[in-house]
Amino acid sequence: xRIAVDAMxxxxxxxxVVKGAVxxxxxxxxxxxxxxxxxxxxxxxxxxxxxxxxxVEILHASxxxxxxxxxxxxLRRKPDSSIARCxxxxxxGEADALVSAGNTGAVVAHAxxxxxxxxxVRRPGIAVDMPSIDGYTLVIDAGANVKCTPEHLYQYGVMAxxxxxxxxxxxxxxxxxxxxxxxxxxxxxxxxxxxALFEDSALNYIGFVEGRCVFSGDADVVVxxxxxxxxxxxxxEGVADVIIEMLREAFQxxxxxxxxxxxxxxxxxxxxxxxDCSEHGGAPLLGVNGSCMIAHGGSNSRAIAxxxxxxxxxxxxxxxxxxxxxxxx
Amino acid sequence: xRIAVDAMxxxxxxxxVVKGAVxxxxxxxxxxxxxxxxxxxxxxxxxxxxxxxxxVEILHASxxxxxxxxxxxxLRRKPDSSIARCxxxxxxGEADALVSAGNTGAVVAHAxxxxxxxxxVRRPGIAVDMPSIDGYTLVIDAGANVKCTPEHLYQYGVMAxxxxxxxxxxxxxxxxxxxxxxxxxxxxxxxxxxxALFEDSALNYIGFVEGRCVFSGDADVVVxxxxxxxxxxxxxEGVADVIIEMLREAFQxxxxxxxxxxxxxxxxxxxxxxxDCSEHGGAPLLGVNGSCMIAHGGSNSRAIAxxxxxxxxxxxxxxxxxxxxxxxx
Numbered sequence: 001x002r003i004a005v006d007a008m009x010x011x012x013x014x015x016x017v018v019k020g021a022v023x024x025x026x027x028x029x030x031x032x033x034x035x036x037x038x039x040x041x042x043x044x045x046x047x048x049x050x051x052x053x054x055x056v057e058i059l060h061a062s063x064x065x066x067x068x069x070x071x072x073x074x075l076r077r078k079p080d081s082s083i084a085r086c087x088x089x090x091x092x093g094e095a096d097a098l099v100s101a102g103n104t105g106a107v108v109a110h111a112x113x114x115x116x117x118x119x120x121v122r123r124p125g126i127a128v129d130m131p132s133i134d135g136y137t138l139v140i141d142a143g144a145n146v147k148c149t150p151e152h153l154y155q156y157g158v159m160a161x162x163x164x165x166x167x168x169x170x171x172x173x174x175x176x177x178x179x180x181x182x183x184x185x186x187x188x189x190x191x192x193x194x195x196a197l198f199e200d201s202a203l204n205y206i207g208f209v210e211g212r213c214v215f216s217g218d219a220d221v222v223v224x225x226x227x228x229x230x231x232x233x234x235x236x237e238g239v240a241d242v243i244i245e246m247l248r249e250a251f252q253x254x255x256x257x258x259x260x261x262x263x264x265x266x267x268x269x270x271x272x273x274x275x276d277c278s279e280h281g282g283a284p285l286l287g288v289n290g291s292c293m294i295a296h297g298g299s300n301s302r303a304i305a306x307x308x309x310x311x312x313x314x315x316x317x318x319x320x321x322x323x324x325x326x327x328x329x
Numbered sequence: 330x331r332i333a334v335d336a337m338x339x340x341x342x343x344x345x346v347v348k349g350a351v352x353x354x355x356x357x358x359x360x361x362x363x364x365x366x367x368x369x370x371x372x373x374x375x376x377x378x379x380x381x382x383x384x385v386e387i388l389h390a391s392x393x394x395x396x397x398x399x400x401x402x403x404l405r406r407k408p409d410s411s412i413a414r415c416x417x418x419x420x421x422g423e424a425d426a427l428v429s430a431g432n433t434g435a436v437v438a439h440a441x442x443x444x445x446x447x448x449x450v451r452r453p454g455i456a457v458d459m460p461s462i463d464g465y466t467l468v469i470d471a472g473a474n475v476k477c478t479p480e481h482l483y484q485y486g487v488m489a490x491x492x493x494x495x496x497x498x499x500x501x502x503x504x505x506x507x508x509x510x511x512x513x514x515x516x517x518x519x520x521x522x523x524x525a526l527f528e529d530s531a532l533n534y535i536g537f538v539e540g541r542c543v544f545s546g547d548a549d550v551v552v553x554x555x556x557x558x559x560x561x562x563x564x565x566e567g568v569a570d571v572i573i574e575m576l577r578e579a580f581q582x583x584x585x586x587x588x589x590x591x592x593x594x595x596x597x598x599x600x601x602x603x604x605d606c607s608e609h610g611g612a613p614l615l616g617v618n619g620s621c622m623i624a625h626g627g628s629n630s631r632a633i634a635x636x637x638x639x640x641x642x643x644x645x646x647x648x649x650x651x652x653x654x655x656x657x658x
Contacts, residue, residue: 068512105515133571143509146517180472180559183397186434188475188556211563215571227517228560230509231553234540235561239568242462242544246603247576250596257596263589267579274575 001030001312004086004095007037007045008064009102010299014038017101018045020304021056027309034059034095037082061085067297071105075113083107087114090290097291097311099282101299107292108144108285115290118320120327123148124287125156125226126294127163128233131274132217138164138173139214139222142283143230150193153177153223157203158326159286160221166317167310168220176209176219178228183208190225202329244272281306284314286323291315330359330641333415333424336366336374337393338431339628343367346430347374349633350385356638363388363424366411390414396626400434404442412436416443419619426620426640428611430628436621437473437614444619447649449656452477453616454485454555455623456492457562460603461546467493467502468543468551471612472559479522482506482552486532487655488615489550495646496639497549505538505548507557512537519554531658573601610635613643615652620644 005021007014014037021033032055035042039060046052063081065074074081083102087110089095100107112124125141140160145152157175164173177195179187186208198205206219214222214232251261281303282293293311295303334350336343343366350362361384364371368389375381392407403410412431416439418424429436441453454470469489474481486504493502506524508516515537527534535548543551543561580590610632611622622640624632
């Protein structure tokens with residue numbers, strides 16, 4: 001397995017990406033990594049780590065897509081960007097999967113147009129793992145598609161269900177459709193029409209679910225349009241950060257509490273790790289004809305390493321074949 | 330000031346509502362409460378509390394709107410519901426404000442049609458206070474309106490800004506428009522068009538904000554359509570619950586941690602109270618010609634008491650006059 005990694009994507013690129021690529025070797029068995037980007041800068045980052053192992057190589061790309069570049073313009077004006085090169089490696093069969101923590105819209109646009117969509121798929125969707133009380137809930141779409149039709153939502157359910165089965169080994173994933181109430185009468189026309197498609201499907205559809213359900217563990221997959229999913233993701237991060245911050249402050253206010261907090265130190269670290277997105281690392285872009293993993297712009301090296309592992313797993317499990325089969329049943 | 334309270338609304342009605350009404354007397358100065366609903370059941374609840382104080386009276390209503398009733402049908406078929414009676418008291422000038430923890434859609438429909446909208450207002454919106462790192466952020470709309478136009482969003486900004494000024498005493502509230510990125514190119518057509526209206530306005534508009542911003546304290550008001558706001562609200566509750574639950578579990582796992590947790594007990598209680606919606610209690614339905622406070626269906630008596638206080642405050646501060654003035658500048 002060979003994974004193409006966008007070395008120029010993310011807030012701390014290429015440093016943390018190069019470090020993450022090296023770290024990934026410890027958690028991947030017999031996989032190779034191609035770091036794609038400005039070779040001089042990648043070299044410099046590699047030198048500061050004491051050089052690159054043999055299984056990590058560098059492919060030069062002369063351009064970088066910035067976070068504020070418009071995706072379609074980036075596609076046209078930056079044909080030699082690190083994102084374009086990564087996608088081209090997968091499209092040409094020279095890599096089995098790609099990972100980028102760069103401009104999400106640009107990754108989606110490049111992957112959609114250069115890899116193409118799987119047979120029958122209308123729109124790709126980003127599936128993000130959210131920590132729940134007893135595991136993880138896969139939320140799709142986290143922002144690939146801000147103008148959804150009911151059919152797009154239905155297909156997201158099929159795609160995420162296949163991913164959940166293959167990669168997480170869940171036998172019959174419970175699929176919920178995100179709404180503002182569980183009752184049939186609630187919601188906007190989009191979710192009401194999508195609900196009817198799910199009702200008629202072969203999926204293990206559990207009906208409308210509310211925002212709380214993402215964290216309660218009552219569903220394995222929660223489907224929503226990209227705008228809503230993106231808000232959900234960032235709101236969750238915001239709440240988690242603010243609670244942990246409030247907790248740290250409250251724990252420092254008296255000597256008694258400082259002693260107590262010291263005794264609970266590991267519990268607090270466990271919690272922070274549990275709600276930290278870097279533990280999972282990557283979100284698959286489902287629906288494209290290839291394996292494409294999108295990492296958080298704020299990824300640290302551990303998140304990059306985990307995203308590389310997830311990309312390899314998704315490719316190894318043949319998720320895409322099962323998505324196509326799922327759409328044709 | 331006289332507040333009409335829907336005694337039949339909420340998961341534990343009428344018990345907790347009657348209790349909340351009595352408790353509100355301690356935090357309200359010289360206000361009266363009218364408990365509206367099934368008088369036999371209200372009486373029974375009152376007796377178990379040792380009777381009602383003189384400042385709390387009962388008005389019988391023979392019907393109850395259930396949580397799964399369709400709002401418009403409830404309006405037509407249940408003319409003597411507790412919600413209809415509460416709204417009628419305000420419409421007829423016999424009460425200054427109303428509070429309900431019942432079917433939100435039904436409260437919105439009744440208030441909109443029977444109180445009418447303020448001059449120039451297109452749609453009412455529910456404004457909910459979310460705890461941020463250094464105070465509260467007012468999010469509007471939390472679910473009154475699932476089909477927004479750019480003008481609706483703009484008016485929500487005007488209304489919540491007026492409320493923030495009057496009730497919270499913030500001089501020039503910073504208003505952000507919720508989007509999936511801060512860059513101008515991001516988002517769906519709705520937010521892009523609404524953004525242009527905000528840019529041209531007299532509001533202290535700070536531009537597009539992301540979901541995290543609700544909790545960072547960077548904005549006083551965050552505007553979004555009802556579907557998104559409702560998801561945001563319930564996701565936040567879900568995250569907060571799951572983190573506090575994870576924390577409790579982690580703190581019980583070893584003896585060392587149990588001792589530490591004991592020393593930090595008050596810190597944990599402070600945190601739970603800080604993120605607990607019952608501390609604030611009510612969310613104003615802004616835009617209707619009257620003061621209408623919507624409480625959470627899961628409200629406890631403290632939340633009901635706080636909602637009654639908020640309803641009285643909103644009426645006392647003449648927020649509605651300032652909303653109308655704001656829309657005409």
